[in-house]
Amino acid sequence: MSDTSIEPETKPEPEPKTEAAPVSEGKQKLSILHILTSVLAAAVGVQSKKNQEKDFNGKGSIYIYIAAGIIFTVLFVITIVTVVKNILASAGM
Numbered sequence: 001m002s003d004t005s006i007e008p009e010t011k012p013e014p015e016p017k018t019e020a021a022p023v024s025e026g027k028q029k030l031s032i033l034h035i036l037t038s039v040l041a042a043a044v045g046v047q048s049k050k051n052q053e054k055d056f057n058g059k060g061s062i063y064i065y066i067a068a069g070i071i072f073t074v075l076f077v078i079t080i081v082t083v084v085k086n087i088l089a090s091a092g093m
Helices: 032-044 049-057 062-090
Strands: none
Touching: 032 049, 032 062
C-alpha cells in the first residue's frame, strides 16, 4: 500500500499593508502651507495620523518645524498680550 495523503492547497497570506511609505521611496518636499497647518494643528492638539506620517517622512527638516513652532508661540503670546492690554485700556485700568 502506498501512503499518499492529499493536503489542501494553502494560499500564502498577503502581507499587511503599511500606511507609512518606506524611507527608500522618493521623499516629497513639504510646502510652507503644509508646515504651517501642521504647526497649527500641533498647537491646537489635533493632527491626523496621515499628516503626522507625512511630516516625519517628508523632506522637511526638524529644524523647520522647531523654528515654525517658536515663531507661532511668540506670535501667539504677543497677540494675547496685545488683546489683554487693549481690553484693560478700554476698561480704564
